[in-house]
Amino acid sequence: MKTKDLSLTPNQGRLQGILEYKKYKIIKRNDLISLISKYKISKNPKYLIKSMLQKKRLVFFKRGYYIVVPVSSVDKTVGIDEFELNEYFLESDEYYVGLYNAFNLHGFTEQIPNKLFVFNTKYSADKKILHYQYKFFKVKKNKLFGILRKYKYPYSDRERTIIDVLEYPEYLGGLSEVLDRIKEVKYDKTKLIDYAIKYDSIKIIKLVGLLTNSNKLLSLLKKKKALSYYTTIKKTRTKLLDKKWKIRLI
Numbered sequence: 001m002k003t004k005d006l007s008l009t010p011n012q013g014r015l016q017g018i019l020e021y022k023k024y025k026i027i028k029r030n031d032l033i034s035l036i037s038k039y040k041i042s043k044n045p046k047y048l049i050k051s052m053l054q055k056k057r058l059v060f061f062k063r064g065y066y067i068v069v070p071v072s073s074v075d076k077t078v079g080i081d082e083f084e085l086n087e088y089f090l091e092s093d094e095y096y097v098g099l100y101n102a103f104n105l106h107g108f109t110e111q112i113p114n115k116l117f118v119f120n121t122k123y124s125a126d127k128k129i130l131h132y133q134y135k136f137f138k139v140k141k142n143k144l145f146g147i148l149r150k151y152k153y154p155y156s157d158r159e160r161t162i163i164d165v166l167e168y169p170e171y172l173g174g175l176s177e178v179l180d181r182i183k184e185v186k187y188d189k190t191k192l193i194d195y196a197i198k199y200d201s202i203k204i205i206k207l208v209g210l211l212t213n214s215n216k217l218l219s220l221l222k223k224k225k226a227l228s229y230y231t232t233i234k235k236t237r238t239k240l241l242d243k244k245w246k247i248r249l250i
Contacts, residue, residue, distance in 0.1 A: 008055060008057070008071075009051070011041055011042050011048055012048065012051060012052055012055060012057065014039070014041050015035075015036060015041050015042075015048060015052065016052075016057055016071060018035065018039060018041075019035075019068045020068070020070055020071070024068045025067070025068060025079060025080045025084075026061060026065055026066065026067055026068065026080070026085075026088050027065070027066055027068060028064055028065055029049070029064045029065065029066065030064070032045070032049060032066065033045045033046070033049070036048055036049075049066075053066075056069060057069050057071070059130065061085075061088070061089070061129065062089060065088070067080070067085075067129075067130065082116050082129075082132040082134070083097070083116070083152070083153045085129055085130070085132060086116060086118055086134065086153075087153075089127075089129070089134075090118075090120055090122060090123070092120065092121065092122065093154075094120060094121045094122075094141065094144060095118055095119060095120035095121070095144075095154065096118075096119050096144065096147045096154040096155060096156050097116060097117065097118055097119075097153055097154065097155050097156070098117055098118075098119050098155065098156035098160070098161060098164050099117035099119075099135075099137075099156075099161070099164050099165060099168060099171055099172075100113035100115075100117050100171055100172060101113055101116060101117050101155070102117075102155050102156045102160075102161040102164070103161055103165055103172060103181075105155055106158045106161055106185070107185060108161070108165075108181045108182070108185055109172070109181060114133060115132075115133035115134060115135055116132065116133070116134050116135070117134075117135045117137070117171070118134060118135070118136050118137070119137045119139050119144070119156070119164070120136060120137070120138065120139070121138065121139065121140070121141050121144065122136075122138065123136040123138055124136055124137060124138035135171075137168075143199065145160065145195070145198060146159060146160025146161075146163070146195055147160070158185075158187050158188070159187055159188055159191045159192040159195050160195060162182055162187060162192055162195075162208075162211075163192075163195050163196065163199055163204060163208075165178045165182075166178065166203075166204055166207045166208070167201070167203075167204060169236070170235070173237075174235065174236060174237035174238075175233060175235075175236035175237065175238065175249065176236055176237040176238035176249075177237065179207075179210075179211070179238075182211060183211070189212050189214075192208055192211075192212060193208060193212055193214045193216055193217060195208075196208035196209075196217060197216075197217070197220065202221070202224070202226045202231060203231055203233065205217055205220065205221060205226075206221065206226070206231050206245045206246065206247045207233075207247070209221070209245045210242060210245050210247060218244075218245075221245075221246075226246070227245075227246050228246075229246060230246045230247065230248045231246060231247050231248065232248045232250065233247070233248070233249050233250070234250055235250075236249040236250060
């Protein structure tokens with residue numbers, strides 16, 4: 001079997017040199033075309049871009065954007081991590097890193113996630129960019145709360161992380177596992193109760209009520225007439241019927 005020649009032609013090499021000299025990590029297609037024209041590298045910029053994609057010196061990132069892969073890189077390793085790449089992808093500060101990543105950050109688990117879980121206002125999808133794995137959750141803007149900004153990138157705080165793992169426990173071994181881990185760590189009970197009210201989900205209010213035994217949440221559920229029926233949550237890896245909170249785990 002013949003292997004494809006990945007060595008660069010003079011025009012490709014010149015473009016690669018300029019991109020690396022100017023320290024581009026990601027470049028817009030229009031900017032790339034302008035750069036090729038400015039330095040008179042090729043009379044056919046689109047063909048040159050296509051050839052750079054074939055040589056894996058450029059990697060399609062999203063519509064109109066390319067990742068620049070340095071010549072010195074091995075297996076598409078580039079000088080950009082998954083957090084920075086995420087910001088380029090979203091082009092917005094309306095997001096936070098949460099769920100498994102935050103669960104690990106706050107000491108609920110020592111297991112290191114193999115993907116980045118991102119709550120944002122634009123996308124809902126599983127995505128692989130280079131060798132990085134992402135899980136995007138699209139949420140309404142009014143549900144972007146409980147965010148810590150003391151780190152380089154925004155994370156959900158401890159209490160918001162609890163809300164999210166109760167909503168999506170399947171990513172952390174199931175609800176039974178999640179509940180056991182939450183019971184072992186410290187958190188602000190009052191803040192968690194307030195977050196449950198703000199999140200405005202009967203399921204979450206009942207689960208937080210189960211954890212905190214909050215009279216405030218109990219009164220709210222009575223007001224919403226949500227104690228007149230059982231809320232059933234399936235695939236929890238446990239069996240529990242709680243008559244007070246009217247919740248059934250199966």
